Amino acid sequence: MKAFVHEGAPGLAGTKYTDMPDVAAGPGQVRIRLKTAGLNRRDLRVISLGKESDPAIIIGSDGAGVIEQVGLGVEGFKEGDEVIIFPTLHWLENTPAPPENYEILGSPTHGTFAEAIVISAGQVELKPSYLSWEEAGVLPLSAVTAYRALFTRGQVQPGQRVLITGAGGGVGTYLIQFAKAAGATVCATSRSAQKREQLVKLGANIVVPTEEDWLEVLEGEKVDLVIDSVGAATFHKCLNALKPGGTLVTFGATAGDEIKIDIRSFFYGQLNLLGSTMGSREEFRGMLQFITKHEIRPVIDRYYPLSEAGQALSRLKETQNMGNIGLHIG
Amino acid sequence: MKAFVHEGAPGLAGTKYTDMPDVAAGPGQVRIRLKTAGLNRRDLRVISLGKESDPAIIIGSDGAGVIEQVGLGVEGFKEGDEVIIFPTLHWLENTPAPPENYEILGSPTHGTFAEAIVISAGQVELKPSYLSWEEAGVLPLSAVTAYRALFTRGQVQPGQRVLITGAGGGVGTYLIQFAKAAGATVCATSRSAQKREQLVKLGANIVVPTEEDWLEVLEGEKVDLVIDSVGAATFHKCLNALKPGGTLVTFGATAGDEIKIDIRSFFYGQLNLLGSTMGSREEFRGMLQFITKHEIRPVIDRYYPLSEAGQALSRLKETQNMGNIGLHIG
Numbered sequence: 001m002k003a004f005v006h007e008g009a010p011g012l013a014g015t016k017y018t019d020m021p022d023v024a025a026g027p028g029q030v031r032i033r034l035k036t037a038g039l040n041r042r043d044l045r046v047i048s049l050g051k052e053s054d055p056a057i058i059i060g061s062d063g064a065g066v067i068e069q070v071g072l073g074v075e076g077f078k079e080g081d082e083v084i085i086f087p088t089l090h091w092l093e094n095t096p097a098p099p100e101n102y103e104i105l106g107s108p109t110h111g112t113f114a115e116a117i118v119i120s121a122g123q124v125e126l127k128p129s130y131l132s133w134e135e136a137g138v139l140p141l142s143a144v145t146a147y148r149a150l151f152t153r154g155q156v157q158p159g160q161r162v163l164i165t166g167a168g169g170g171v172g173t174y175l176i177q178f179a180k181a182a183g184a185t186v187c188a189t190s191r192s193a194q195k196r197e198q199l200v201k202l203g204a205n206i207v208v209p210t211e212e213d214w215l216e217v218l219e220g221e222k223v224d225l226v227i228d229s230v231g232a233a234t235f236h237k238c239l240n241a242l243k244p245g246g247t248l249v250t251f252g253a254t255a256g257d258e259i260k261i262d263i264r265s266f267f268y269g270q271l272n273l274l275g276s277t278m279g280s281r282e283e284f285r286g287m288l289q290f291i292t293k294h295e296i297r298p299v300i301d302r303y304y305p306l307s308e309a310g311q312a313l314s315r316l317k318e319t320q321n322m323g324n325i326g327l328h329i330g
Numbered sequence: 331m332k333a334f335v336h337e338g339a340p341g342l343a344g345t346k347y348t349d350m351p352d353v354a355a356g357p358g359q360v361r362i363r364l365k366t367a368g369l370n371r372r373d374l375r376v377i378s379l380g381k382e383s384d385p386a387i388i389i390g391s392d393g394a395g396v397i398e399q400v401g402l403g404v405e406g407f408k409e410g411d412e413v414i415i416f417p418t419l420h421w422l423e424n425t426p427a428p429p430e431n432y433e434i435l436g437s438p439t440h441g442t443f444a445e446a447i448v449i450s451a452g453q454v455e456l457k458p459s460y461l462s463w464e465e466a467g468v469l470p471l472s473a474v475t476a477y478r479a480l481f482t483r484g485q486v487q488p489g490q491r492v493l494i495t496g497a498g499g500g501v502g503t504y505l506i507q508f509a510k511a512a513g514a515t516v517c518a519t520s521r522s523a524q525k526r527e528q529l530v531k532l533g534a535n536i537v538v539p540t541e542e543d544w545l546e547v548l549e550g551e552k553v554d555l556v557i558d559s560v561g562a563a564t565f566h567k568c569l570n571a572l573k574p575g576g577t578l579v580t581f582g583a584t585a586g587d588e589i590k591i592d593i594r595s596f597f598y599g600q601l602n603l604l605g606s607t608m609g610s611r612e613e614f615r616g617m618l619q620f621i622t623k624h625e626i627r628p629v630i631d632r633y634y635p636l637s638e639a640g641q642a643l644s645r646l647k648e649t650q651n652m653g654n655i656g657l658h659i660g
Contacts, residue, residue: 268605
């Protein structure tokens with residue numbers, strides 16, 4: 001079968017579209033003929049951390065397709081079922097942190113940038129029927145990340161003011177829609193005027209140009225909750241935007257890892273800083289119910305054929321995308 | 331009446347033992363003849379921030395004494411009642427952050443370093459009878475701070491491992507006893523070998539010299555909860571000691587305000603950083619019930635006469651104390 005793999009030098013230089021062996025579904029597994037797959041910033045990290053000595057690995061965490069083979073002992077699925085992959089392996093119940101054997105599909109376990117994948121049936125859910133293949137393929141990791149950050153960790157409540165930074169990215173577009181559907185007033189930052197316009201269409205009540213004085217744009221009214229994925233570059237602005245007792249959920253650092261905090265202001269303000277990453281199967285199922293109820297759809301930036309996954313990754317790397325980038329496969 | 335006030339130059343130089351006018355209890359208030367008062371690090375901040383132009387202010391947040399006058403409309407108290415002061419003004423119910431009109435007794439409202447105080451009856455609770463006057467006088471602010479940090483914010487559970495930094499200080503000695511009574515395994519750091527010995531007597535299961543490799547002393551077993559009051563100097567060690575999903579409650583910064591965090595490790599670890607300061611009346615009452623049930627007593631470092639409050643503050647400033655410093659008044 002055809003697949004997009006990393007093998008060799010770190011980074012995009014070490015990737016290629018090539019042939020990989022077909023595998024049969026073992027006990028408890030299903031084989032899925034993939035229709036679509038989705039990109040995540042994690043893919044870029046995986047290939048940048050790849051070593052020359054590593055074997056060829058099919059990258060990619062997100063995907064959707066049709067079950068074509070059902071292994072022994074699998075219940076609840078049959079050939080022809082349209083499914084979506086839950087890529088956070090082994091993290092089933094909602095716990096404060098994932099179990100020790102947790103990993104994310106797409107390294108070291110072969111991922112979704114391929115014509116087919118064999119995976120435990122426990123990592124598969126039926127595709128919500130209102131979603132197209134293009135929408136389903138880019139949904140999993142971004143949407144479960146947004147769901148855990150906003151609901152499990154941030155405990156968003158109707159009527160709250162929520163600030164979402166770097167809101168044009170893959171996760172941000174879900175955060176805006178989820179927060180809006182949950183009854184919050186949504187403030188969203190972005191560096192790009194074009195993206196800010198699209199964020200308003202997506203439901204943002206107030207858009208904030210990243211480089212400006214946020215509190216001025218917010219007319220001095222601070223927020224209850226910040227969901228941040230930018231990190232160092234604007235972390236002080238995030239904290240400064242919080243009401244006393246407010247919460248900042250961090251799940252990304254696209255602009256710098258090392259942040260500084262005046263800890264005295266932090267504890268006098270009774271603030272909360274909560275780390276979040278990915279989500280459990282319980283949260284994935286909660287997310288699927290939530291989007292189905294509110295008919296929320298992923299924002300699709302652009303689709304490429306599987307053979308052009310390298311170009312798709314380049315676009316993601318340069319954060320040119322508004323929403324999710326996907327791959328057509330079958 | 332005699333009182334210890336700040337008036338003039340910032341710092342200890344601007345303090346004096348002097349005469350201040352007696353005041354009668356107005357409606358809703360009581361006048362308390364103080365028997366004892368307790369010192370807090372906040373007293374040092376108040377006098378260091380004091381300006382030449384400020385009027386004379388009686389400092390001090392903690393105190394205990396006997397009601398000698400009951401204002402109009404006060405219910406539940408009578409002359410002769412033995413009481414303890416709840417010094418966090420106007421913060422009654424347990425909320426994420428105190429209300430806007432919240433302040434702490436002892437600036438700008440006259441405090442407890444005086445022969446008498448007039449205060450709202452809502453800020454007064456009956457003294458637990460098993461406590462001596464010396465114990466009751468140093469209890470309020472440290473103990474409610476420890477209670478909120480450990481229970482409301484840290485949500486400590488039986489069987490958890492809890493690490494308490496700078497544990498020889500006023501709040502730390504309550505934290506150790508509270509965590510122990512709650513069924514946790516208590517690890518405590520201190521720079522002083524002498525204090526570490528006393529912390530073991532107080533109930534610490536493991537004591538950790540501040541300058542050593544904490545994880546080595548803990549034999550690699552990380553903790554569920556850190557309660558930190560040291561700040562910058564050892565903040566990285568605190569985060570490094572936490573299990574995935576673990577929580578750090580910060581309520582002090584005796585060794586530096588500006589902390590640095592690798593935010594990527596923080597969110598991958600699903601960590602929580604929660605700021606805490608003081609506590610509500612609801613928490614104060616919870617604390618009084620808890621210490622009464624477990625017969626917990628404050629650790630008293632040393633008592634001075636009110637006239638020597640300056641020397642008492644010097645001792646606190648140099649962090650020579652193990653536990654709480656108090657003042658004998660009546």
